[in-house]
Structures are given as structure tokens and as C-alpha cells.
Amino acid sequence: MDAERWWPPFVEVAALVWIVLFVVDVAVAFDLLVVSESLAATIRSVLRWLLVVFLLDVALLYRWSDQSPGRFVRSNWFLILTVVPWFRPFRLLRIGRSIRALRLLTGSRRVGSFLNKIRRKCHSLWHRLRE
Template sequence: MDAERWWPPFVEVMALVWIVLFVVDVAVSVDLLAVSESLTGTVRSVLQWLLIVFLLDIAVLYRWSDQGPRRFVRSNWFLILTAVPWFRPFRLLRIGRSIRALRLLSGSRRVGSFLNKVRRKCHSLWHRLRR
């Protein structure tokens, strides 16, 4: 089916759009960014519509699967969780594959050293943000 080819990339692009708009919305709400009220309303409206796209994504994927509802939920719980936009970035990272690849690569001295530097930098940034 042709829709099975274009739908997943479309949803991923919409996820990126959601992330950008969410950051803009947060920046406006904490007064880091000054925009007009109409633009703020538009951003929030688009965020709500994108939530519908993410829920539709789950429905479409369920329709394409040959599983019953219970089995679909059990085998796709992470996918369903990432339909909630705040968890959407996890799907973009493809966590499971990334972790396995990093474990394999960390066996190399150069890559392992680089990954340790990145980990330490992220850790220090995290502590700075929490203050």
C-alpha cells in the first residue's frame, strides 16, 4: 500500500514540528520569547491538532496490523506511550536500537572514550539545569 510508505515519515516530521512548537510555547509562557497573542493562540491550536495526528497514527497502525486490540496494546505499548506528545522524542531516538549500537561501539577505545566524555558533559549540564 502506498500510504504505508509515506505515513511513518509524515508522522515523524509532525513530531519534529510538535517539538519546535512546544519549545516556542514554553518559551512564551516563561517570558523568554515575546510574540503576539494571535501567534501564541495559533501555536497552541496547532499543538492540539497535532495531538489528533498522533492519535490517528495509533489507529492507522492498529488497522494495518493483523492483531486484536489486546495483543496490539501488549506488543506496541511503547508506540502507544509515544503517542502522548511529551514522550514523542523517545520514538525519534529509537532507544532500543541506539542503546544496543552504543554498547557495541563502546567496546572500541576511541568510541568508548568519546561516549564517556559525552556522558560526563550531559551529566554536568543536567546538574546545572536542576539548580
């Protein structure tokens, strides 16, 4: 298998998994979701391992780029920033396929309703935190 061909889709899936697990971890931290302590520890462990995948992603992209380190950093600063997991969702926004998929999902009645519930819950949490 050609790693340069299968690696980017793998990292996109890892990013989606990270986002889901991060949301679950935050929900557990705010007592919005109750899970066993062992499951919570497993989620945190997987989040740490995914960070290693993201660091490896940048290293591999540098290796495949044939650029000097300085030039690679200057031309890929956004990519490097998205190694920090909290900025990872921004990389997905940069990908046209992901945006189109999100548009399709929000057009679905069931998914659109779910996303609206999440938006309302985040809005109420934000107001509670500000008080």
C-alpha cells in the same frame, strides 16, 4: 499513493514540528520569547491538532497490523505511550536515522554551539525553579 509508505515519514516530521512548537510554547510561557497573543494561540492550536495526528497514527498502525486489540497493545505499548506528546521525542530516539542525524548536527560547530546554549539555558531554568 500508498499510505503505509508515506505515513511514517509524515508522522516523524509532525513529531519534529511538535517538538519545536512545544519548545517555543514553553519559552513563551517562561517569558524567554515574546510573540503576539494571536501567534501564541496559533501555536497552541497546532499543538492540539498534532495530537490528533498522533492518535490517528496509532489507529492506522493498529488497522494495518491485523492484530487483536490486546495483542496490539502488548506488542506496541511503547508506541502507544508516545502518543502522549511529552513522550513523543522518545520515539525519535528509537529511530536509528534520527540518532545518526543528531550526531551529525551536534558535530556541526554552529548547531553544536546552539545546542550548548539551549542546554545551559535549561540548566539555569532548572536551578531557578528549584530555588
